[in-house]
Amino acid sequence: MKFDTPATTNPIDQLKVVGKPTDRIDGPLKTTGMAPYAYERHDALENVAYGYVLGSAIAKGSIKATDVSRAKAAPGVLTVVTAQTAGKLGKGDFNTAKLLGGPDIQHYHQAVAVVVAETFEQARAAAALIKVDYERAKGTFDLASAKDGAPPAGKDNPDTAVGDFDKAFADAPVKLDETYLTPDHAHAMMEPHATIAAWKGDKLTVWTANQMVAWSRGDVAKTLGIPKDNVRLVSPYIGGGFGGKLFIRADVILAALGAKAAGRPVKIALQRPLMFNNTTHRPATIQRIRIGATQDGKITAIGHESWSGDLPGGGPETATQQTRLLYAGANRMMKMKLAVLDLPEGNAMRAPGEAPGLMALEVAIDELAEKLGVDPIELRVLNDTQVDPEKPGRPFSQRKLIECLRTGADKFGWAKRSARPGQVRAGRWLVGMGVAAAFRNNLVMKSAARVRLEKTGRIVVETDMTDIGTGSYTIIAQTAAEMMGVPLHQVTVKLGDSSFPVSAGSGGQWGANSSTAGVYAACVKLREAVATKLGLDPAIAEFSDGRVKLGNQSLPLAQAAADAPIVAEDAMEYGDLTKTHQQSTFGGHFVEVGVDAATCEIRIRRMLAVCAAGRILNPKAARSQVIGAMTMGAGAALMEELVVDKRIGFFVNHDLAGYEVPVHADIPHQEVIFLDETDPMSSPMKAKGVGELGICGVGAAVANAIYNATGVRVREYPVTLDKLLKDMPVVA
Amino acid sequence: MADTEDLSLSRRDLMAAGAASAAIAGAPATASAATPDAPHLAQVTFKVNGQKRSLTLDTRTTLLDALREHLRLTGTKKGCDHGQCGACTVIVDGRRINSCLSLAVMHEGDEITTIEGLGAPDKLHPLQAAFIKHDGYQCGYCTPGQICSAKAVLDEIKAGVPSHVTADLTDALKVTAEELRERMSGNICRCGAYSNIVEAIGEVAGGLSKGEMA
Ligand code: FES
Ligand code: FES
Numbered sequence: 003m004k005f006d007t008p009a010t011t012n013p014i015d016q017l018k019v020v021g022k023p024t025d026r027i028d029g030p031l032k033t034t035g036m037a038p039y040a041y042e043r044h045d046a047l048e049n050v051a052y053g054y055v056l057g058s059a060i061a062k063g064s065i066k067a068t069d070v071s072r073a074k075a076a077p078g079v080l081t082v083v084t085a086q087t088a089g090k091l092g093k094g095d096f097n098t099a100k101l102l103g104g105p106d107i108q109h110y111h112q113a114v115a116v117v118v119a120e121t122f123e124q125a126r127a128a129a130a131l132i133k134v135d136y137e138r139a140k141g142t143f144d145l146a147s148a149k150d151g152a153p154p155a156g157k158d159n160p161d162t163a164v165g166d167f168d169k170a171f172a173d174a175p176v177k178l179d180e181t182y183l184t185p186d187h188a189h190a191m192m193e194p195h196a197t198i199a200a201w202k203g204d205k206l207t208v209w210t211a212n213q214m215v216a217w218s219r220g221d222v223a224k225t226l227g228i229p230k231d232n233v234r235l236v237s238p239y240i241g242g243g244f245g246g247k248l249f250i251r252a253d254v255i256l257a258a259l260g261a262k263a264a265g266r267p268v269k270i271a272l273q274r275p276l277m278f279n280n281t282t283h284r285p286a287t288i289q290r291i292r293i294g295a296t297q298d299g300k301i302t303a304i305g306h307e308s309w310s311g312d313l314p315g316g317g318p319e320t321a322t323q324q325t326r327l328l329y330a331g332a333n334r335m336m337k338m339k340l341a342v343l344d345l346p347e348g349n350a351m352r353a354p355g356e357a358p359g360l361m362a363l364e365v366a367i368d369e370l371a372e373k374l375g376v377d378p379i380e381l382r383v384l385n386d387t388q389v390d391p392e393k394p395g396r397p398f399s400q401r402k403l404i405e406c407l408r409t410g411a412d413k414f415g416w417a418k419r420s421a422r423p424g425q426v427r428a429g430r431w432l433v434g435m436g437v438a439a440a441f442r443n444n445l446v447m448k449s450a451a452r453v454r455l456e457k458t459g460r461i462v463v464e465t466d467m468t469d470i471g472t473g474s475y476t477i478i479a480q481t482a483a484e485m486m487g488v489p490l491h492q493v494t495v496k497l498g499d500s501s502f503p504v505s506a507g508s509g510g511q512w513g514a515n516s517s518t519a520g521v522y523a524a525c526v527k528l529r530e531a532v533a534t535k536l537g538l539d540p541a542i543a544e545f546s547d548g549r550v551k552l553g554n555q556s557l558p559l560a561q562a563a564a565d566a567p568i569v570a571e572d573a574m575e576y577g578d579l580t581k582t583h584q585q586s587t588f589g590g591h592f593v594e595v596g597v598d599a600a601t602c603e604i605r606i607r608r609m610l611a612v613c614a615a616g617r618i619l620n621p622k623a624a625r626s627q628v629i630g631a632m633t634m635g636a637g638a639a640l641m642e643e644l645v646v647d648k649r650i651g652f653f654v655n656h657d658l659a660g661y662e663v664p665v666h667a668d669i670p671h672q673e674v675i676f677l678d679e680t681d682p683m684s685s686p687m688k689a690k691g692v693g694e695l696g697i698c699g700v701g702a703a704v705a706n707a708i709y710n711a712t713g714v715r716v717r718e719y720p721v722t723l724d725k726l727l728k729d730m731p732v733v734a
Numbered sequence: 735m736a737d738t739e740d741l742s743l744s745r746r747d748l749m750a751a752g753a754a755s756a757a758i759a760g761a762p763a764t765a766s767a768a769t770p771d772a773p774h775l776a777q778v779t780f781k782v783n784g785q786k787r788s789l790t791l792d793t794r795t796t797l798l799d800a801l802r803e804h805l806r807l808t809g810t811k812k813g814c815d816h817g818q819c820g821a822c823t824v825i826v827d828g829r830r831i832n833s834c835l836s837l838a839v840m841h842e843g844d845e846i847t848t849i850e851g852l853g854a855p856d857k858l859h860p861l862q863a864a865f866i867k868h869d870g871y872q873c874g875y876c877t878p879g880q881i882c883s884a885k886a887v888l889d890e891i892k893a894g895v896p897s898h899v900t901a902d903l904t905d906a907l908k909v910t911a912e913e914l915r916e917r918m919s920g921n922i923c924r925c926g927a928y929s930n931i932v933e934a935i936g937e938v939a940g941g942l943s944k945g946e947m948a
Contacts, residue, residue: 029866030855032874033881035809035848042808077772122803123794124773192813192821192875192924241811241875242924274814471872471925626869626927633926658818658922665919665928671911672929 003523005446006577009682013545014522019483019490020687023622027495028239028475037239040211041196041271050198051080053118053260053270054125055252056132057111057280061651062141062344064105065114065134072131073117078124081263082132084115088259094221096249098316098347101225102256107136108313109346110652111279116256118264141344142311143651145286149309152341155318162326164392165333170303174294178370182291182362183718184321184701186644186653187284188661189351193241194274195281199257200267207234210254212498213243214507215466218250219500225255237498240508243470244634245350248509251281278346278656283644285310285319285348289362294333299374301331301385306363311343319348320355324441324698325363327584330387344651350509352634353694356442357701361638361719364438364702368709378437378706379407379416390584399583399683402614403439406590409675410437410612414592423713424731431596432733433607434711438699440589440611444681444690445512446580449520450503450573453482453528457567459548459560461486462494463524467505467517469497471630472693473623474508474517480620481518481687485525487545488559503571511587511691514619519574519685527570532562579683587615587695591632591703597711599733602723604708606636610673611700616681616690628696629672635700637664641720780844782807783851793839797831798822800838801848809849809878813922820921823879823886824848830886832920849878852885861885864934872925880921884935887917891939908943909936 014020031037038045070082085091085104093100103112115132119125142148154161171177197210206228212218215235223230240247253270260268272280287310294303308321322336351357371378383404390396411417419435420426426433451465463482469475479493486493496502503524506516533540536550536557544551548559562568579585594608611628618624641662644653655661680688701719709715714729773792780787782805789804798815801807801824810833813821817835824833825847853859861881864870871877890897891907899916900907907913914932923931936942 025866026869028874029871030858030862032871032877033849033862033865034853034855034858035807035850035878036855037874038808039811039875041812042802044806044808121773121792121795122799123792127794190924192819192873192922193811194813240873242873244924271812274816274818471874473872622869623872626872626925626930629929630872630926633928634924657816658814659816663922663924664926665922666915666932667919669915669926669928671932 003526003572004575004577005519005685006579008579009686009688012686013485014687016484019480020619021617024476024480024490024620026473026476026623027479028469039193039239039241040198040209040237041269043198043209046209047200047267050267050269051118051120051264052122052125053116053257053268054129055113055256055270055272055276056115056129057276058103058107058114060107060136060138061110063107063137063139065107066137067135068115069133070115073128076124076128076131078120079128080118080120080266081260082115082117083256083259083263090227092224092227094225094250096217096221098313101252109279109344111276113252113256113280116260116270118260118268141651143343143345143646144648145288145309145311145341145343148311148341148343149288152309152339155338155340159318159320159338161337162392163335167303167305167333167335170333171292171294171305174302175297176295176373178293178366178373180291180366180369180717182289182365184287184358184361185719186286186646187351187638187642188278188644189244189246190658190661190663191242191244191246194271194277195247195251195253196271197253197257198267198269199261201261204228205232206258207236208254208258209236211240211247212237212250213240213247213468213470213509215468215498215500216504217507221250222254222258226258235500237468240468240470243508244352245354245509246281248350275657278644278653278661282347282349284351284354285312287319287321287358289321291362291366293366293370295370295374299376299381299384301329303333304329304331305335307337309339309341311341312348313344314342316348319358321359321362323355324359326392327390327586328439328441329385330391331385334391345646346653352631353442353697356698360438360441360699361701364699365705365717368706377421379411382407382439396582396584399585400614400679400681401586401588402677402679403588405677406588406612406614409677410590410592410610413675414610416592419710423710428596430598430600432599432711433594433596434707434709436593436703436705436707436710438591438703438706440591440695440699442511442587442695442698444585444587444684445510446576446685447506447512447516448573448575449506449516450571451505451521451524452503452569452571453524455528455532455559455563455568457560457563459488459558460492460494461488462496463521464496464502465505465517465520466500466502467497467513468508470508472508472513472627473620474513476623477514477518477619478521481521482525485522485529486559488548511694514691515685515687515689518619518687518689522686523572523574524570527572528568531568531570532559535562535568574685583683585681585684585690587690587692589613589695591699593703593707595704595707595711597708597726602726602730604640604721604723606668606670606704608670611696612675612677613692613695614677614679615692615695616679616684617688618676619687619689621676624676624692625674627693628674631693631696632672632700633664633669635697636669636704638719639701639704639721643720776839778839778842780841780846782846783848789838791838793837795838796834797836797838797841798833801833807848807850811875811878813876820883821876821879823882823921825882825886828889830883849882852881860938864938868930868934870927870931870934872927876921876923880923880931883918883921887914888939890917909939910943911936
């Protein structure tokens with residue numbers, strides 16, 4: 003099915019199941035520990051051996067020699083695989099560095115060997131017996147010093163310009179010119195990257211934790227040099243991803259190689275301390291923002307430049323993305339530069355681009371508002387645009403940014419905020435409020451599904467879509483239930499298996515809208531087949547209450563499958579509505595903080611997000627996506643930072659004790675409001691995404707609240723108490 | 735450590751780097767140690783979810799791996815294997831512990847409760863039901879640990895065990911959001927379900943008392 007004209011009324015609009023706050027259908031399994039994650043497939047296979055990965059001790063250089071003899075002789079060891087013994091390996095389309103290093107080493111903790119043994123304890127002990135002689139080469143690890151020579155980010159991310167930025171900025175009566183720093187971030191999902199691999203002849207099955215089944219199946223095949231048809235990838239439950247499991251990592255390839263060499267299935271979970279340097283991360287940025295405005299606050303010039311780094315062949319953190327679209331202004335300039343750094347591979351993490359981009363832009367807007375002496379919400383309202391500022395002929399499909407900010411201001415008590423910072427005191431706390439706009443584009447992706455009506459009247463949906471905590475199981479069931487006119491409990495959803503039709507997968511907050519649209523397409527086909535079988539006109543037959551109705555005829559749905567199940571398969575594909583209309587999601591984040599007047603300890607007291615993101619398919623799970631993203635945004639604002647050792651070239655704090663993420667005590671009760679919106683340009687579901695919108699702007703809202711509390715502006719994230727201390731107001 | 739001759743590290747830097755890599759390196763830094771002997775095996779008998787279980791284990795086996803790999807009770811999760819995340823929380827003789835930080839053979843005669851012992855999909859424990867109702871989870875990987883921890887937290891409060899945020903040691907302890915947040919802070923949820931988790935636990939506790947706000 004092709005979606006190339008705006009959606010009109012369709013069965014989803016009944017909203018009998020879709021749009022209702024719905025408990026997750028996978029909840030009983032997850033809360034009782036019965037949902038099997040990748041490493042836990044005792045149900046699927048026996049006689050599994052254990053792999054343990056050895057990571058490189060240098061960031062760049064080569065291996066002169068590897069001595070595995072003592073490891074091989076250790077008790078229980080079945081095999082040791084290194085680049086020397088692995089045979090020829092390719093590199094996946096979605097990987098920048100090789101997943102098994104040697105002789106060349108591209109980054110610290112790049113895998114250099116895997117030990118396979120009868121038990122985990124034996125594999126771990128034997129891994130310590132491998133002796134690797136490295137030759138260290140000089141690397142570049144510091145973005146700040148690599149920045150000046152960095153070339154443009156490349157043809158996928160060209161510079162953009164409208165009007166004459168330089169002149170307009172020079173002429174502007176009010177100017178802001180500031181530089182903001184965001185550090186490297188880790189996904190730090192709770193389930194480590196993990197895989198069990200088993201060969202049957204030349205056919206490989208991997209049970210793994212992965213967000214994008216089809217991409218990753220292809221990359222497994224490409225890396226191992228085998229046909230894609232010989233690979234099956236299974237990923238029904240995933241313990242968090244946030245972008246970190248979009249691609250295959252060393253666990254998959256080393257489990258496959260280990261299993262081949264050992265002649266047994268092998269399971270590997272990346273050791274937690276390996277994950278931070280072995281896998282991908284969100285790259286650090288240096289961002290310079292210049293805004294020129296009239297005295298009354300109209301933006302006349304807006305310029306955003308961003309520098310980031312990656313391994314050779316990698317890509318930039320696209321931090322200027324939102325600035326192209328968020329505010330009006332006739333003269334615009336965006337530039338990205340990409341330095342070569344020999345740190346671990348940078349890649350997508352929740353809202354790549356916008357998350358760090360808005361951490362800078364939305365502080366800049368706060369600073370500009372203060373310079374102008376206008377309320378930061380009014381400044382945003384004044385510079386709203388309903389069209390793409392680079393292409394004024396191209397409207398937004400929906401843009402309720404102003405409503406988000408106004409609704410939020412009202413609910414949060416924004417009127418009580420003191421415009422002058424450092425004025426509100428509650429006991430030992432200096433109290434402040436901050437706001438930021440949230441913005442993230444809506445992407446649509448082709449997505450397919452297969453639906454089956456069984457003799458019992460049960461509907462079974464199969465698609466290789468994944469549920470990484472997003473609630474895919476539930477919204478897909480809701481979609482099928484709505485389309486086929488059955489209650490939710492009569493739908494079975496099977497996900498995450500490459501033997502199912504190829505879906506959009508989970509990334510870029512496209513999953514909810516795109517995967518359910520694919521299920522919609524398949525259900526339209528199934529409805530046709532069912533109606534035809536029952537002798538009813540498919541174009542006008544109604545599906546409800548487990549029956550198919552037309553005029554005064556009403557037949558049980560199950561009757562259509564009385565002889566044999568009916569199966570339908572289809573995909574949703576997209577025309578050019580994303581080109582004619584800019585599709586984005588919007589929000590407003592409101593944060594209140596307390597800063598201890600003496601110690602500068604920062605506590606978040608209240609958080610509110612107001613979102614406009616199309617139809618909300620399951621408000622319960624969508625709210626969870628948003629509060630989870632707000633929590634991650636609070637982490638980025640206050641504590642998260644991969645600390646770079648600039649001489650040796652690695653992330654120093656590479657475990658969950660050193661890389662701090664928010665815990666219960668850091669997060670207050672959180673409020674989320676969804677504005678009533680449907681977007682007929684996005685798909686027949688009229689939905690968009692919220693999982694990334696929720697993090698966009700949070701960091702800035704926290705930083706702005708800290709400024710409002712204390713009068714101290716910190717432009718280098720995370721905002722920690724040591725950065726506040728020296729400029730804190732003297733208070734009694 | 736790799737060749738460092740092109741680096742001029744001060745003694746302090748070396749100590750810092752050494753401390754960091756000892757604590758965090760991907761593999762134990764014992765490449766020069768002698769080849770280990772065959773594993774030391776030992777027998778251990780404990781009760782898991784009310785059932786007596788006897789295992790002969792490599793003495794290096796953690797309680798976590800004994801549960802997950804040997805007894806195939808995979809509800810208890812491994813998030814870090816280092817006592818840093820709480821995903822492996824189980825209840826031993828009424829107290830919650832990180833099972834990754836405890837060797838299985840240390841638990842002779844102990845009574846261990848895991849998530850599987852609290853309830854089942856068709857017979858949910860009130861906490862499990864409340865987590866579903868309040869959507870106190872997303873990916874579900876931290877969830878068994880959160881629920882086991884929550885069960886023990888409520889018992890601790892009932893038993894009058896104070897926490898870091900308990901203001902008054904003489905009054906009866908109340909279940910406040912602040913107490914729950916403090917006591918649950920060893921259980922990381924990267925999906926960020928905290929706000930809902932506290933509400934789920936509060937409901938099972940019979941409602942949250944009003945606490946102080948930071
Ligand atoms: S696995 Fe035990 S605390 Fe993380
Ligand atoms: S539900 Fe995913 S880490 Fe808590």
